Amino acid sequence: MRGPDRGVETEKVHLHPAEYLALLENPAIPARRRAAYAIAVCMYLRPAELEALQWSDLDLPLNQVQVRRSIGRETGLEKAPKAGRARHPQSIEPSLLPLLFAMYQSRPKGPVIGRLDDERDLAAQLRRDLLDSGVTRAELHTCTDEPPREWMRMHDLRTTGITWMAVRGDEPMMVMARAGHADLKTTLGYVSRAALVRRSYGAVFPQIPHALVIESATESATNPRIVGESAEAHGNRTHRPPREGRAHRF
Numbered sequence: 001m002r003g004p005d006r007g008v009e010t011e012k013v014h015l016h017p018a019e020y021l022a023l024l025e026n027p028a029i030p031a032r033r034r035a036a037y038a039i040a041v042c043m044y045l046r047p048a049e050l051e052a053l054q055w056s057d058l059d060l061p062l063n064q065v066q067v068r069r070s071i072g073r074e075t076g077l078e079k080a081p082k083a084g085r086a087r088h089p090q091s092i093e094p095s096l097l098p099l100l101f102a103m104y105q106s107r108p109k110g111p112v113i114g115r116l117d118d119e120r121d122l123a124a125q126l127r128r129d130l131l132d133s134g135v136t137r138a139e140l141h142t143c144t145d146e147p148p149r150e151w152m153r154m155h156d157l158r159t160t161g162i163t164w165m166a167v168r169g170d171e172p173m174m175v176m177a178r179a180g181h182a183d184l185k186t187t188l189g190y191v192s193r194a195a196l197v198r199r200s201y202g203a204v205f206p207q208i209p210h211a212l213v214i215e216s217a218t219e220s221a222t223n224p225r226i227v228g229e230s231a232e233a234h235g236n237r238t239h240r241p242p243r244e245g246r247a248h249r250f
Contacts, residue, residue, distance in 0.1 A: 011149040012193070014160040015041070017202045019135045024209050026133040031215035033129070035099060036113045038208055040157035041164075042096040044179050047119055047154045048073060049081055053112045060104060063097060064089045067180065073119070087180045093161075099208045102217035122154040162187075164204035166194030 015023070020041060024034050040050050048070040058065050068086040072079050081087065092100065103112065116122060127141055130152065140152040158179075165175045176187040 011147055012159045012163075013139050013149065013152050013156050014163045015135075015140075015152075015157070016137075017164075017204055017206050019130070019133075019137065019140075020160065021206055021209070022133040022135050023129060024212050026129065027211070028132055029129050031212060031219040032113070033125075034212050035103065035216045036116070037126070037129075037157060038096060038099060038212070039113065040154070041161040042093040042205060043067070044158050044161040044165075046070065046082065046158055047116055047122060050113055051111075051116045052078060055104060055108055055110065055112055058092075058100065058104075058112070059089070060097075060101060063092050063094075065092050066090070081180060083180050083182045088177060090178050093205050095205045095207045098210075098213050099216055102213045106217045116154075119154060123152070126154055126157075127152055159190075161205075162190050163194055166190045167198050167201055168204050 020037075023029070024038055026034070036050060039045065039053070040047070043050075043053075043065060045053065045067065049067055051071045052069040053067070054069075057068055066086060066089040067081055069078050070081045071077070100112075117125070130136075130140060139149065143149065143151050162175060162179045165178065166172075170178075172184065172187050172191055175181075175190065176184055179187065179190075181187050
């Protein structure tokens with residue numbers, strides 16, 4: 001039986017490695033926010049999964065992470081990830097490890113990043129940070145109807161990491177498992193797009209700037225948005241307004 005017509009698929013946007021590094025190297029952006037960007041890319045996390053990520057989900061001696069939970073957009077409460085089940089434990093991108101070890105040594109319990117803003121605010125902030133970092137590529141900052149394409153949103157940091165895996169040449173089944181896709185067709189969409197840009201790329205998943213590693217170690221130990229917050233605290237948050245459809249174009 002044919003499924004429902006979901007309309008024209010919206011094109012996804014993602015960062016190039018040089019744009020990612022420009023974002024992470026910008027000292028005008030708070031270290032916590034730059035660390036959040038790096039973790040979202042290198043762990044292929046949706047914003048709600050990034051917010052829910054706890055140090056107990058990571059096994060740093062084994063260099064592994066398991067995405068077990070998410071935060072409901074409408075309720076603000078903890079729930080399972082989008083596929084309805086935890087992802088299998090997977091290795092962490094090597095370039096991310098120095099940042100994680102530095103943050104963990106400063107504060108080894110509770111959330112890795114902690115509470116995030118509303119997705120609309122996150123998207124607007126990300127685009128401002130990109131502009132402030134000299135990243136002005138039009139596709140990241142404009143919406144179009146022909147072709148249908150959204151501008152850069154926080155969710156597209158996950159898109160960036162998945163695209164980079166495909167650009168690197170990871171096997172589609174590995175990309176599917178690491179991204180937590182329920183359907184191989186979704187993964188193959190990334191693979192086909194990656195084939196079009198592979199030759200124009202530099203090295204994907206570049207090393208995290210050392211200055212960010214040092215700054216993040218200090219900030220993670222003192223930031224009031226994450227210190228003392230636990231998984232149970234998620235249930236006490238103010239409920240967020242539900243998303244009202246594509247008209248917002250976050």
